[in-house]
Amino acid sequence: MKYVLRVFDTRGLVQTIRIDGESLAGASALAQARGLRVISVRADAARKRAGAAWRSLPGAKFDVDLFARELAALLDAGVGVIDALRTLGWNERREASAKIYRDLLRQLEEGHPLSAALERSGRAFPVVLIACIKASEQTGGLADSLKRYSRNSATLKALRSRVVSAAIYPMVLLVVGAAVVLFLLAFVVPRFAALLEHSGRELPLMSRWLMAWGALVHEHGAGLATGSAVALSGVILALRRKAVRDWIADRILAMPGIGQHFRIYRQSQFFRTCAMLVDGGIPVVQAFELARGLISRANRDALALAMKDVRNGGKISDAFRNCGLANAITYRLLTVAEKTGSLGPVLDKIAAFQEAHVSRAIDLLARLIEPLMMILIGVVIGGIVVLMYMPIFELASSIQ
Numbered sequence: 137m138k139y140v141l142r143v144f145d146t147r148g149l150v151q152t153i154r155i156d157g158e159s160l161a162g163a164s165a166l167a168q169a170r171g172l173r174v175i176s177v178r179a180d181a182a183r184k185r186a187g188a189a190w191r192s193l194p195g196a197k198f199d200v201d202l203f204a205r206e207l208a209a210l211l212d213a214g215v216g217v218i219d220a221l222r223t224l225g226w227n228e229r230r231e232a233s234a235k236i237y238r239d240l241l242r243q244l245e246e247g248h249p250l251s252a253a254l255e256r257s258g259r260a261f262p263v264v265l266i267a268c269i270k271a272s273e274q275t276g277g278l279a280d281s282l283k284r285y286s287r288n289s290a291t292l293k294a295l296r297s298r299v300v301s302a303a304i305y306p307m308v309l310l311v312v313g314a315a316v317v318l319f320l321l322a323f324v325v326p327r328f329a330a331l332l333e334h335s336g337r338e339l340p341l342m343s344r345w346l347m348a349w350g351a352l353v354h355e356h357g358a359g360l361a362t363g364s365a366v367a368l369s370g371v372i373l374a375l376r377r378k379a380v381r382d383w384i385a386d387r388i389l390a391m392p393g394i395g396q397h398f399r400i401y402r403q404s405q406f407f408r409t410c411a412m413l414v415d416g417g418i419p420v421v422q423a424f425e426l427a428r429g430l431i432s433r434a435n436r437d438a439l440a441l442a443m444k445d446v447r448n449g450g451k452i453s454d455a456f457r458n459c460g461l462a463n464a465i466t467y468r469l470l471t472v473a474e475k476t477g478s479l480g481p482v483l484d485k486i487a488a489f490q491e492a493h494v495s496r497a498i499d500l501l502a503r504l505i506e507p508l509m510m511i512l513i514g515v516v517i518g519g520i521v522v523l524m525y526m527p528i529f530e531l532a533s534s535i536q
Contacts, residue, residue, distance in 0.1 A: 137179065138156055138179075139163035139179055141153050141164070141174055142175040142176045142206060144172065144173040144213060155167060163177055204265065204283075205282075207220055207224065210223060210224070211279035225238060240257060243256055251269045267413060268282075271413075272417070274417070291408060295494065310513075317517060321349055321520075323354070325346060325347060325524060326354040328350075342526075397493075400497075401490075402432055404487045405431075406430040408483075410424055411482075414480040415480035420446075421446060421447065425443065438460055441455075441459050442456055445458070451474055452473075456470060469486050
């Protein structure tokens with residue numbers, strides 16, 4: 137498999153090369169054997185190339201994670217911030233991203249700190265990254281903050297990918313099942329109806345309903361297809377709006393069983409990000425406020441009450457428990473953090489416990505949903521086939 141590596145060559149210049157390797161580590165080892173210093177490594181599979189083509193579009197989003205990884209690698213190598221940004225800008229092929237680098241360089245050359253330059257770049261950079269960089273400017277260790285942000289982002293992406301992957305197979309089953317049902321209704325059922333209408337026998341009620349649905353789909357197939365396409369486009373456009381996504385998230389949280397697991401999934405992202413911010417030197421209350429967008433709206437209200445209690449001198453553990461943001465394990469770990477002063481590592485442990493809970497729930501739901509989807513699709517398709525053949529069986533029995 138091919139991998140794309142951003143490296144320092146023997147002259148100290150940044151180059152992009154491609155290497156065949158069995159893994160990311162193997163590709164890095166091959167580059168180092170050539171005397172190159174590796175900055176970043178990524179897969180060059182077909183899907184990655186397709187994703188790169190999509191990101192090259194004018195409205196493509198700036199890759200913040202890649203920016204943080206490569207900037208951290210350049211700073212670790214002893215390159216200054218301005219020279220590092222200039223190097224990354226030279227190697228950027230997308231004009232929109234190159235413009236962001238030019239704007240950052242202009243802000244830095246005018247004397248603004250990096251955090252202020254990122255803030256002035258519109259919405260290209262998340263507030264969490266800006267807060268990490270602002271804290272590192274006061275305490276030192278900008279490269280460490282960037283690497284901490286990259287690790288946190290990779291962990292969150294891995295968890296999200298697992299959730300998405302668990303939903304892919306049921307969705308594929310649902311789409312294939314729907315396509316088979318539409319094919320039966322649009323092409324097969326009308327032909328059976330034409331064959332049976334001359335038999336002179338009255339069809340069973342369910343079979344008559346099936347034939348009616350088949351005739352409707354067959355006669356108005358183009359209109360139904362157009363309406364489905366318009367509805368799908370409307371759904372996609374609606375999902376781009378944050379208010380719609382929040383409404384869907386609230387509905388999922390209200391579902392019995394699944395809602396509880398979804399709430400824990402979002403809380404794990406919240407605690408993981410707070411741990412990264414606290415380790416970066418950001419005060420705990422500010423860290424909670426910065427990460428509040430990762431939890432549901434109901435939990436945001438509870439977090440506001442908890443933060444009010446903390447500002448008034450209350451303990452974090454008691455405030456979180458009283459507002460329903462901490463179960464028994466989370467409460468116990470927070471009390472330990474208050475005694476030892478190691479809040480960042482404790483928040484990481486809380487996130488790890490919650491991520492393990494989500495992983496177990498995903499495995500269980502996958503084992504349950506997949507066979508249930510198979511049974512449902514089998515019953516629907518089998519029911520259509522049985523209803524089509526029932527009149528033929530009755531006709532055959534009458535002839536005998």
